[in-house]
Amino acid sequence: MVNIANPILLIAIPLLFAFLIAVLAPWLKKGVKYIPVIAFGLNLLVVFELIPDVLDNGIVIATTAGIKPPFAINVAVDRLSLFLVLIATLLGFLVSIYNLVYIKEEPAEKFHILFTLLVTGITWMIVTGDLFNMFVAFEVTSISAFGLVGFHRDKDAAEAGFKYLVMGSIGASLLLIGVVMLYAATGTLNMADIAEKIMRFTFKQKLLPYAFIFTGLGIEGALFPLNAWLPDAHPAAPSSVSSILSGIMTTAAIYGIIRVTVTIFNYYQVILFLILFGLLTLMFGETAAFFQKDIKRMLAYSTIGQTGLFFYAFSLGSINGMQGAFLQMMNHSLAKATLFLVVGGIIFSVGSRNIDDFAGIGRKMKLSAFLFAIAAFSLMGLPPFFGFWSKLKIIFATLERVNVYTIAFVVIVLFMSLIEAAYFFRVMQVMFFKEAKEEKEVREAPAWMLIPAITLVVIILVLSFYPTPVINFAHKAAADLVGRSVYINSVLGGL
């Protein structure tokens, strides 16, 4: 009997289909656009099959080459990974539906190939249990992202793509150096194995490889000051790609950092510095977003800010903090993806990315504007939406211990939330309550572009009003992560 609940299928299926696009493109022509939908639909099935297994056992492990984990590459999905894999696959599926209508520019089939590879790479990065494999997945992700950022081939796209490429390449090299240092030190590449063997190392010995890996992943994960590519690249990419980049790619890189920090290095000594990174990222992202006139650029900066927020929450180091971080990750992924999708539809209709040109959208594109509002509310953390619960958790986790530092942290976080609220409300004012200067014919975006956003908003709403299962799940995921033994023992202890 074929067992569908195998995490490797999450990677193998879309890869197979991506290659299939290349094969079928000469014959199917435009028809290839349905292939990613099928691929991620199948993936979604696999994820749903995985959910009960992971919930029961806490972790699902799959081997390659029929050889036990430390010796061959393995793939492991524990609660935290499942969390993100679910989001990644879901976004991949929905955005590929969005692409059916959205991508009109040639060469469309190449776009679909790269798009499939991008989402696959992200999934890969999340599920892999091997450090070098993570590097490879990182490269799959970033190289497809480079290509997609340059998809429009215009001035902005070329500049943004090149900058992204240079920074991403440096990041990849640094990550590789870090991985290699760990190999030199331990003689193995399996995460669990390294985690086991690195315990005998001193703080000092662990610092340099950690710094390299952190920097490498941090570049992709948009941590300040490594995130300068992001505000250029996200707007330059087609909106559907931006929603994947913003929604899950940075999150996946942060996941990598979390995995490395907690599971491999068990590195609580550096946590104060990580808090610094989180807060700086948050501050710079949100303040810069406040000044943007280009909506996609604004959203990109907001992504930086949100990344900073959940990275900050993670770096609190407590189970509660991590729980908050995971909730915020989920919230950010769903909401930001929705925002980019909706904004893509609006730009599609209005033909401008300037916020001031969105006047009167609230009346002409009612549904889009409504979806935008809900997603923005959730992102800002206004009740009763899902973002509120995650923000609540983050603040509660911070103030578990009340001292000068935590108060200062909270003040910064909340002040930045205020700025975020300020610019989102400004956009909404323009959209809903400002009359358009000239009467232009603006029609609602096509239905196929709205359906993904609607689905995401429905998910956000369901989570908003029924958050308990997710919250409990996040708590368990955080506890598993902090406990470490679940992961390490089940990977090393065979199947």
Added chain:
Amino acid sequence: MIRKITYGIFLGIIVLSLILFFAAFPFGKNKMAVGKYYLKNDINQTGAANVVTAVTLDYRGFDTLGEVTVLFAAATGVAILFYVLEEDKKKRERQVYPNFVVRVGSRIIFPFILLFGSYIFIHGHLTPGGGFQGGSIIASGFLLLYLAYPGERVNRSKLSVVEGIAGITFAGLGLWGLFTQGNSFLFNFLPKGQLNMIFSAGILPIIYIAIGFKVASEFAGIVDDMMCEAVCSGGEK
């Protein structure tokens, strides 16, 4: 100038710290942990004489799948960036007359390059070399052809069909192993054969041949895109 010196010092600090780190793991010392296992069990587990191939394709075959994917993505990305509408392409094409010696010489050499490349990737599991090396050698053969006949182009859609099929072969073999035997991706389900024979090591040669085709067609595609760009839009002024 101050910038240069400052960053020189910074980079010096980084190099120093790296040296400091690696001082604990000196050059030439045996640091193997999993490596030892591979060397010990290579012959009975994979049957490939070349342990590097065994590691690349079997133990770490999943990495290689990723690597192939990266190359695929890069080739696609280059194709996107250099995408020119078909009609524009034809308009801009122009005739170039390269050296006679180059033209004739490349015609003679090209089959040999192909043969050499194929040899390398077919014997990937026995001798040094493999799909990547062989594939890139074949691609450099294509490069030679481009130098000789700048006006001509490869049929890109056929090239992409080749890469697609090669990729499907790789992923499909992996899935075959997963679904039929062992419940493990990339399971080596074919008989291992005898060491140092061409038909040995199970699925490894097949994968390496697929990779060879894939790498060759992808690099050829990249070169093709680059060259066409250079020629089609009248590059050098």
Added chain:
Amino acid sequence: MDMSLGVLLATPFVGGILAYLGGKIHRWVRYTFAILFSLLAFIEIFFFYNTTVGNYVWGRLFGSVLVLQINPISWIFAFIVTGISFLVILFSINDVEGHKGLDFYYLELLFVEGAMLGITLAGDLITFFMFWELMSWTSYFLIIQGGKKSITAGYKYIIMSVIGAYSMFVAIAMVFGRAHSLVFKNVSMLLSQSSPAFVIWFFVLFGIGLFVKAAVMPLHTWLPDAHSEAPSPVSPLLSGVLIKMGAYGLTVLFYGFLSVQLIGKLAPTILPTPLLLYIVEWLAAISIVLATFLAILQEDAKRLLAYSSISQIGYVVLGIAMGSSLGIAGGLFHALNHAIFKSLLFFVIGGVIYRTGTRNMSELGGLIKKMPVSFIGALFGIVALSGVPPLNGFVSKWMIYEALLQKKEVFLLIMAFVGSTGAFLYLYRFIHSVFLGQLPEKYKDVKEVPFLMQLPIWILSALTIVFGIWPGLAMNVIAQGEKFLGITPIKYTLYGFPQGTAMSSLKVINISSVLIIAFIVVLALYLMLPKERFVSQYDTYAAGQVVTPETKYNYSYGFYMFFGRVINPIFKWSADKMYEAWARATKVFGDYMRRVYTGNLETYSSYIVVLITIVAFVLLIGGKLW
């Protein structure tokens, strides 16, 4: 019985959604749902009269239960919320007819009502905070529907609200970090055991959030803009109800979470009231005086009323912060009364705006003949507001004065009196400029407002009398509430207060009778005595020119300019300007901050290198991080 708290809370939300959806079918479906459900909520409130229902658990979150409760204190506020909301919806039907996006308007209106109801019913801090935020942003969407200027006003409102809410949020999180339960009972238990520093922090942070909503100076700056620019039916909701949520929060904070004794322990008590409460009292008193002065100088009728709201909420806060039984009762009663008469006044001015299209007082005048019902409403409103018997404002103000006297806080008493006197000035101005005097030519054909808009005016006018003559009706609940808070409830009778409650006893019926008799006597004298001859308004000369109906001869612009000249210097330093300067500074700073994204690839890569260099350097100097 427990379940019905959930039903009560759900009523406005369900109504809002149904009204929204119904509006897609026909506008009357929308109106039916809106009116029906707001009325339903109002009726449901009465099932909880004088009952205390605790701990209806409606959810669990982060290991804390989410609880709904109702007690007499929250009942008062829930009563205000549902009552005024119902009237606002009645009023809206004619007023905003024909505007765009009405479905959304009613949705928001009912959601605001639901959110405020949620605040009053909240039994734990998460619920409280959730509805608090919900109220902020839903009311924001109501405010910015009032035209161009309202957008800026709304922006200011939402920013200040969010600041306040976040301050409160920090306080809540601090408690959560220690108690891991946010049910009110546990909170008060925790606070009673905590160190004074912690309690003071909690008090201040939580208080800031409440002060912003209650518009206590210097955190009031959003109010004049928001209240005056909001659509006419929304202003009563804001002024009458929304700022009361701050008062409710303060009551809960002072006497629910803490207690007079506990606050007293925090600092040496040399003053008649504990120090923290004393500071609050002073802030309230300053609000009273300054806002009154500012109200006097306004030209815009709604702005005048908005400033008046700040000053009146000052009385409420002053009363509540007093800590004595009488003071608290006075404060709570004044909250109820203010909701009634301020909504009344806003309804009246809303009707005037509906008919004339302006709210600039110097352009109005003489509307008494055209809009008699509105005039009567305005008359009742201003009489009640200025605290003249027999209307309700008198009783509550009397209670506050008495309480101040009891505590011998003379300065505060004087300030309260000044506020009251000032109220006469601006209220006279209000009624004079709008209803009395010369009717401008262009308003010759103005008619009385439609019936549905008259209805709230009638109802509220009646209520001012009811609560003015029978204060015991309200005292009934308030005393229960005080008992609930653990304060000795005040003694009261239906008509007033017996001996021993305050320095003197009060029997409103007596005063009222005297006043009514006096009124009748004066009226009789007026009717009996010979009258002057009536002359046409225009039978006069001004500087040799014949006065025509077009000429404006009773000037109402700059009515109190002489007074303004005297007090203007005080307002050179306004809190508003300070916040604006602060915002500007933040903006400039942020503008510099974002310049790290130079667009220069070299810079970007150097960031990476510098980062690694730092780590490497740390390693080289011995791996010590600090």
Added chain:
Amino acid sequence: MIYASWLLIIAMIVLAILSIEFKDLIAAVVAMGAVSLIISLLFLFLQAPDVAMAEASIGAALTMAIYIIVVRKTERREK
């Protein structure tokens, strides 16, 4: 052998520096190719024939070709 590797590495560093300092981009690219070739030799010294082959055919040949195409397509001199 050990001296050969010393020499090669020093040559490699020098060539690397030259490759980033040459104003003529073609020369820089050629120096880069030489660095690749030396590295591939070093791989042979390090008992890694597979990698040496890959580096020689990919790193030295194909990458070089790409560089040269790009330089021809753009401009030859660094200003």
Added chain:
Amino acid sequence: MIYYIGAFLLIAIGLYAIIIKKNLIKILIGLDLIASGTNLLIVSIGYVKGGTAPIFSKGNILAKMMVDPVPQALTLTAIVIGASELALAAAFVVILYRHYGTLDIKKIRSLKW
């Protein structure tokens, strides 16, 4: 050890080129140098003194004598990845030149703040 130092220096030179050099092609060379340096580093980590290539050819070679095969496999991957990255970067350079008419990175900064 000299191999390590050579690799580190290559990496450092590459980073230096990316930071200091303004020409796009030089930046590409810098990226390439970093990648090459990393590859050299990886392979030299796997080297064992007196070891042989990890291939069981016809002669009788003992497994104990071989160098570590894993870094070589990794390097193989890394080389191909580096090359593909470079190809993409080269394509971007061409596109940038088409739009801006220059290879000077200082002039290519229309996206900022």
